[in-house]
Amino acid sequence: MNKVRLVQGNEACAMGAIAAGSTFYAGYPITPSTEIAEYMARELPKIGGIFLQMEDEIASMGAIIGASCTGVKAFTATSGPGFSLMQELIGYAAMTEIPCVIVDVQRPGPSTALPTLSSQGDVQQARWGCHGFHSIIAIAPSSIMEIYYQIINAFNLAEKYRTPVIFLMDEEIGHLRERFELPEDYQPEIINRKKPESDLEVYLPYINDESNGVPPMANFGDGYRYHISGLTHNEKGFYSSVPSVVDTEIRRMVGKIEDNVDDIAQFEEAYADDCDILVIAYGSVARSAQQAVEEMRAEGISVGLLRPIVLWPFATDYFTKACMGKKAVVVAEMNLGQYAREIRRIVHTDTPLKSLTRVDGEFIYPIDVINAVKEVL
Amino acid sequence: MSTVYDLKREVEKPERLTGGHRLCAGCGAGVVVSGVLRALEKEDRAVIVNATSCLEVSTFMYPYTAYTDSFIHSAFENSAATCSGAEAAYNALKRRGKIDGTVKFITFAGDGGTYDIGFQSLSGAMERGHDMVYVCYDNEAYMNTGIQRSSSTPRFTRTTTTAVGSAQQGKKQNKKDLTEILVAHNIPYAAQTAPMGNFRDLHSKAYKAIYTPGPCFLNVLSPCPRGWDYPMAKLPEIIKLAVDTCVWPLYEVEEGVWRLSYTPKKKLPVEDFLRSQGRFKHMFKQGNEWMIEEAQQYVDQKWDKLLERTGA
Numbered sequence: 001m002n003k004v005r006l007v008q009g010n011e012a013c014a015m016g017a018i019a020a021g022s023t024f025y026a027g028y029p030i031t032p033s034t035e036i037a038e039y040m041a042r043e044l045p046k047i048g049g050i051f052l053q054m055e056d057e058i059a060s061m062g063a064i065i066g067a068s069c070t071g072v073k074a075f076t077a078t079s080g081p082g083f084s085l086m087q088e089l090i091g092y093a094a095m096t097e098i099p100c101v102i103v104d105v106q107r108p109g110p111s112t113a114l115p116t117l118s119s120q121g122d123v124q125q126a127r128w129g130c131h132g133f134h135s136i137i138a139i140a141p142s143s144i145m146e147i148y149y150q151i152i153n154a155f156n157l158a159e160k161y162r163t164p165v166i167f168l169m170d171e172e173i174g175h176l177r178e179r180f181e182l183p184e185d186y187q188p189e190i191i192n193r194k195k196p197e198s199d200l201e202v203y204l205p206y207i208n209d210e211s212n213g214v215p216p217m218a219n220f221g222d223g224y225r226y227h228i229s230g231l232t233h234n235e236k237g238f239y240s241s242v243p244s245v246v247d248t249e250i251r252r253m254v255g256k257i258e259d260n261v262d263d264i265a266q267f268e269e270a271y272a273d274d275c276d277i278l279v280i281a282y283g284s285v286a287r288s289a290q291q292a293v294e295e296m297r298a299e300g301i302s303v304g305l306l307r308p309i310v311l312w313p314f315a316t317d318y319f320t321k322a323c324m325g326k327k328a329v330v331v332a333e334m335n336l337g338q339y340a341r342e343i344r345r346i347v348h349t350d351t352p353l354k355s356l357t358r359v360d361g362e363f364i365y366p367i368d369v370i371n372a373v374k375e376v377l
Numbered sequence: 378m379s380t381v382y383d384l385k386r387e388v389e390k391p392e393r394l395t396g397g398h399r400l401c402a403g404c405g406a407g408v409v410v411s412g413v414l415r416a417l418e419k420e421d422r423a424v425i426v427n428a429t430s431c432l433e434v435s436t437f438m439y440p441y442t443a444y445t446d447s448f449i450h451s452a453f454e455n456s457a458a459t460c461s462g463a464e465a466a467y468n469a470l471k472r473r474g475k476i477d478g479t480v481k482f483i484t485f486a487g488d489g490g491t492y493d494i495g496f497q498s499l500s501g502a503m504e505r506g507h508d509m510v511y512v513c514y515d516n517e518a519y520m521n522t523g524i525q526r527s528s529s530t531p532r533f534t535r536t537t538t539t540a541v542g543s544a545q546q547g548k549k550q551n552k553k554d555l556t557e558i559l560v561a562h563n564i565p566y567a568a569q570t571a572p573m574g575n576f577r578d579l580h581s582k583a584y585k586a587i588y589t590p591g592p593c594f595l596n597v598l599s600p601c602p603r604g605w606d607y608p609m610a611k612l613p614e615i616i617k618l619a620v621d622t623c624v625w626p627l628y629e630v631e632e633g634v635w636r637l638s639y640t641p642k643k644k645l646p647v648e649d650f651l652r653s654q655g656r657f658k659h660m661f662k663q664g665n666e667w668m669i670e671e672a673q674q675y676v677d678q679k680w681d682k683l684l685e686r687t688g689a
Binding site: 028029030031034037038041042045046051053055056081085111112 | 429450452453454489492493494496519521522523525526528537538539540542543544545
């Protein structure tokens with residue numbers, strides 16, 4: 001029987017990573033994510049895994065990329081300042097299509113800001129933090145059980161799409177303790193990267209696999225000649241500046257995620273079809289929004305909740321449909337309206353959009369959401 | 378220092394790291410910083426740079442600051458670079474006669490911000506040759522985030538990322554010898570010191586570092602009661618043990634000349650230092666005698682090499 005336990009968010013993340021099959025962690029201590037490193041430092045040696053404490057976050061990213069090339073599922077965890085340092089290599093992982101998971105337990109920024117408090121300020125950085133053309137997957141869980149299940153999903157998506165996946169927690173959810181209980185006989189679905197089946201001489205590490213645009217990935221040591229570089233490359237992985245090759249590769253790399261948004265996106269809805277006012281919230285703030293919606297429904301207010309679990313890629317068609325015909329849309333988030341910008345793009349220009357924001361490190365409470373809804377009622 | 382060192386006279390100078398900061402009782406960092414800043418001539422001003430650290434979060438809690446001098450905290454990895462920029466720009470102003478008096482540039486960072494994430498920044502600043510002092514207050518782990526190992530953490534130490542159990546017994550690697558690496562930068566002055574006794578060693582080295590033109594480096598042992606696990610009143614005793622066991626030898630390298638600053642009257646066994654702190658507790662379990670032996674061998678080897686270098 002699976003035991004009921006009281007588990008902290010960061011701990012659930014680390015437990016889920018191990019359940020997902022991760023045997024490699026490289027990281028650097030930073031509040032409020034450090035418990036993940038501490039858990040991995042304690043538990044990985046017991047299962048023959050590797051824990052490396054690196055000299056900084058740049059090195060942490062470098063190490064998980066190197067490790068992933070050997071076939072292991074590698075991840076790191078950090079917070080704002082460290083996430084900023086990782087950006088170049090996150091872009092590198094996107095360019096070279098190396099699966100890895102980056103946990104960002106968000107705290108307010110920019111700079112050192114409020115290390116022990118909560119924020120959702122890295123939402124756009126997760127999408128656009130590195131330079132150039134790329135797409136990314138970012139997931140924002142909002143409960144302890146969901147952290148566990150979704151970190152497994154994060155590893156699966158990283159493997160399936162050969163991409164870095166950003167796991168966007170926030171301090172509130174990272175340090176929350178909540179009931180943890182797995183269903184009887186729980187077995188997570190585990191996806192592993194597609195391996196090449198070709199002869200050793202003919203491996204094309206960046207060929208467009210017609211099924212979903214994701215090329216098969218060999219491990220270092222499998223025997224294939226495998227050349228990896230952050231330079232723009234052709235199907236063989238070698239540098240190319242031929243415009244048609246560059247264009248094809250970049251569009252495939254972005255397309256493998258953007259064109260598969262239906263497979264990647266996940267949402268939870270409450271009364272979203274049947275409401276005048278739609279509240280959109282994610283991560284820890286969605287918990288307040290959920291309670292606010294329940295309280296307002298009890299009062300007879302026609303309000304619903306839409307909670308994106310996957311923030312990126314942005315599910316344009318889904319959001320457009322969900323917001324269509326609403327009297328107003330409220331987006332609640334602990335930043336200055338980063339996701340509201342996305343919603344504003346797809347909401348009909350006549351539909352009022354209330355961006356409920358908070359940047360002082362304090363939480364958005366149900367009453368804040370209720371007041372925001374009442375403003376647009 | 379025109380006259381002989383006199384602690385009584387020195388402490389009569391106004392404190393440049395004033396009381397009321399939030400460092401823990403029994404923490405070495407506050408003693409180190411006030412000790413270094415005391416070496417400044419009274420009339421000289423200073424620009425203090427802090428890397429992200431316990432020191433940084435504890436000494437300036439807005440709207441309060443413990444510093445009487447100009448202060449900047451930039452990030453974790455770039456305090457030496459920020460200090461470089463301030464020093465270079467100051468010198469330009471000075472050359473053009475736009476600024477009066479003497480301003481000294483002093484960076485304080487912990488071992489995480491020095492040995493690890495800030496290492497590149499430090500190395501760059503020393504190589505470029507800025508007229509600055511970089512002070513590492515070395516407490517041998519990341520204490521601010523809750524005691525994780527750094528490359529300064531000694532072998533066998535228990536931290537929250539070098540667990541003690543069946544699969545491993547504390548940290549596997551020896552401490553990085555940062556002072557030696559800084560000496561290899563061929564800077565005019567590099568020294569290892571600790572706030573011991575009447576602070577003469579710390580004071581004279583800080584004075585030399587501050588008033589020797591060019592980039593200077595001080596590595597100062599700075600015990601941490603939480604991370605090292607000792608009763609707070611034991612701070613001076615533990616520093617003394619570190620020095621008398623030769624775990625932390627006091628020496629300086631001036632223009633390439635190595636000089637030993639202190640020879641213990643009786644070189645104590647490393648065991649005495651290890652026993653004083655909870656972080657080494659597992660080394661005293663039955664069956665782990667080899668750990669103490671190897672720790673002793675390592676210290677002896679380093680000490681012999683130092684004696685050879687200093688010609689002592």
